Amino acid sequence: MTPPTTGARAVQLRPETQRLRREVRDFLAEERAAGTVMGRPDSWLTGWDPGFTRRLAERGWVGMALPKEYGGGGRGNLERYVVIEELLAAGAPVSAHWVADRQAGPSILRHGTEEQRRRFLPRIAAGRCFFSIGMSEQHAGSDLAAVRTRAERTDDGWRLTGTKTWTGGAHLNDYAIVLARTDDESGDRHAGLSQFIVGLRDPRVRIEPIRLLSGEHTFNYFHLEGVELGADALLGRPGDGWRQVTGELALERSGPERFLSTVPLLTALVEQLRRGACTPEQHTRVGRLTARLSSIRQLSLGVAAALEAGRPADVQAALVKDLGTRFEGELVNEVREILPTAARTDTTKGSYPELLATAILHSPGYTLRGGTNEILRGIITRGLELPS
Ligand SMILES: Cc1cc2nc3c(=O)[nH]c(=O)nc-3n(C[C@H](O)[C@H](O)[C@H](O)COP(=O)(O)OP(=O)(O)OC[C@H]3O[C@@H](n4cnc5c(N)ncnc54)[C@H](O)[C@@H]3O)c2cc1C
CATH class of the missing domain: 1.20.140.10 (Butyryl-CoA Dehydrogenase, subunit A, domain 3)
Structure with a gap:
């Protein structure tokens, strides 16, 4: 019997990509010698070090696959891959920029307005703007389309109310991309969801820690208590949230x-x-x-x-x-x-x-x-x- 296949293909990295790998290793050796904390498991989740992020960004290794016109490196996915695998294998403290680099930046590039791209992408690539993921809720994890956070239209934008859970870095980062229900008239659960860029220091955002078994604080409940947003906080088109989120998950997985x-x-x-x-x-x-x-x-x-x-x-x-x-x-x-x-x-x-x-x-x-x-x-x- 012929076994089922996945269509996966073997990949050979180009010599210039291997040279990039050596540059990253040299940089990491310098950082180690200078006392940066390395060698930790789960460093992409708990290794929050904005200084390290900025030093990486100075080398062009944050937002490196974003286009140059938005401050990115204009490089390919495989080059980015080599850089991040070296950082992770070394257990380097990359969690500050992790979500911004991996998914918020690409998502804003793909779905954002020109104004949003110019506002966020150069700061992401400079290692100066950090994002969290605002998807999961108490009753909407695996079944993400069940989110209950609501976004209602106001005269000049939107009002968001609801509670997100497991929000990594919400107490440290600048923004979260929040999935919310904008319309529940249609019978289709996947329609009527939209994404919003929410400032995490907004006075109507309340952050409540969830401790890991180790006692570390990396996660939070993140309560949106009638957060007022301008029209420019909407990411993509109203009702396109489900399609956008599934695209993000492919990058995340x-x-x-x-x-x-x-x-x-x-x-x-x-x-x-x-x-x-x-x-x-x-x-x-x-x-x-x-x-x-x-x-x-x-x-x-x-x-x-x-x-x-x-x-x-x-x-x-x-x-x-x-x-x-x-x-x-x-x-x-x-x-x-x-x-x-x-x-x-x-x-x-x-x-x-x-x-x-x-x-x-x-x-x-x-x-x-x-x-x-x-x-x-x-x-x-x-x-x-x-x-x-
Ligand atoms: C360390 C960590 C970091 C996270 N970071 C974030 C974050 O930053 N932002 C964010 O939005 N979310 C985050 N999450 C949330 C994460 O995406 C959810 O925990 C995950 O999607 C599962 O949802 P749930 O916890 O509600 O479990 P549930 O959906 O309640 O699932 C419970 C169990 O039931 C099983 N199950 C559920 N449905 C089915 C089914 N149809 N068929 C078979 N089995 C099923 C699941 O596999 C699981 O074993 C994080 C979670 C963890 C643990």
């Missing part, structure tokens, strides 16, 4: 942050093993993890290449997220078995037991964030090219 989040722990493990006598079994198990990592990376690179070529890649993106996020959690369990160590939060930050504790305490989120794996498997099953 396939990148290297879906399999590299815990790789700094693997690097730390290898450092530990180097210091002692590594047994053949430990060696083999690290090798197996590395082989899995390498195959998921090839699939993810294939998605980046497909997006660059304008080919659809929704099924491959869902596959990357399913395989990649399961790998992130399984890596933590494997590492615990390869070198049994007591994980500790009450010890030196950056020490091996502390990194292990961080990766364990973040584990419940790996397969949930960005859409749960159960939902993604539905997308994969529907999208596989089955032999006729």
